Amino acid sequence: MEQTLSPAAVWAYTFFFAYYPYLAAGIFFSGLAWRLTHENKTVQALSTQFLSNDRALRWGSSLFHFAVIGVFFGHIFGLLAPEPLYIWLISNETKRALAVAMGGAAGLVAFAGIVLLFVRRFRNERVAAFSTAADRAVVTLILLQIATGLGGTMVTAVSPLESYLAIDHWAQGLVVFQPEAWKWLLDASAVHKVHILLGFLIVCIFPFTKLMHMVAAPILYFVRPNRVVNGGGM
Numbered sequence: 001m002e003q004t005l006s007p008a009a010v011w012a013y014t015f016f017f018a019y020y021p022y023l024a025a026g027i028f029f030s031g032l033a034w035r036l037t038h039e040n041k042t043v044q045a046l047s048t049q050f051l052s053n054d055r056a057l058r059w060g061s062s063l064f065h066f067a068v069i070g071v072f073f074g075h076i077f078g079l080l081a082p083e084p085l086y087i088w089l090i091s092n093e094t095k096r097a098l099a100v101a102m103g104g105a106a107g108l109v110a111f112a113g114i115v116l117l118f119v120r121r122f123r124n125e126r127v128a129a130f131s132t133a134a135d136r137a138v139v140t141l142i143l144l145q146i147a148t149g150l151g152g153t154m155v156t157a158v159s160p161l162e163s164y165l166a167i168d169h170w171a172q173g174l175v176v177f178q179p180e181a182w183k184w185l186l187d188a189s190a191v192h193k194v195h196i197l198l199g200f201l202i203v204c205i206f207p208f209t210k211l212m213h214m215v216a217a218p219i220l221y222f223v224r225p226n227r228v229v230n231g232g233g234m
């Protein structure tokens, strides 16, 4: 990991892989608070189903949402689980094999879904006419994010185990505020770095876009008591 870096490179690494993630977290949480307190009536993803209830929407949306939830939990466990938590159960080699197989499978399904949604967003005349620049930007960004994530998985599949583990060390270092954690990314592939930068860009824009509909997911719907709509009986 020791290599001589120019001052500019040290600055760039420190900014993008140490400060920028915290900046993104700050923008995310303050944006979230602002959106929920000042703009909460607009927390939704305006459905385009009434414009065109086509197969691309039904398949694309189902495949994407189903798989991206798996990808999300894969990121949490894969990047953030400390070694003592899992090492008694699975070795690091097994963890990487799982990340490549399960992450890769979920990533491919999510990619198929987002490609369908992307093509529909730009090619379906009614949907395209109704779309804002933000709608187009979000779908494009997510497409790129999934493509670079899959690229990263492919690199991981053919790299030494240490390269895979180095990214975990970086992520866990950030969580415990280790300012030098960026050094773990010195040998990471370009595709991994682009994926991380784009990932935190998504975190930054999240509160200001339709992605906010995620926090309005009807989770409470499943646990709240049934509502009696007509209590009068027959």
Ligand code: HEM
Pocket: 068, 071, 074, 075, 099, 100, 102, 103, 104, 106, 107, 108, 110, 142, 145, 146, 147, 148, 149, 150, 152, 153, 154, 156, 164, 167, 192, 195, 196, 199, 200, 202, 203
């Ligand atoms: C916020 C910061 C993010 C970080 C630090 C991050 C990090 C990573 C890393 C290190 C990998 C490669 C795993 C490997 O080498 O096997 C990966 C894969 C992937 N990422 Fe991300 N990611 C982020 C956000 C996202 C987001 C927002 C999405 C989707 C919208 C996403 C989708 C994927 C996909 C589809 C893969 C490939 C399959 C998988 O391993 O799950 N990532 N990510």
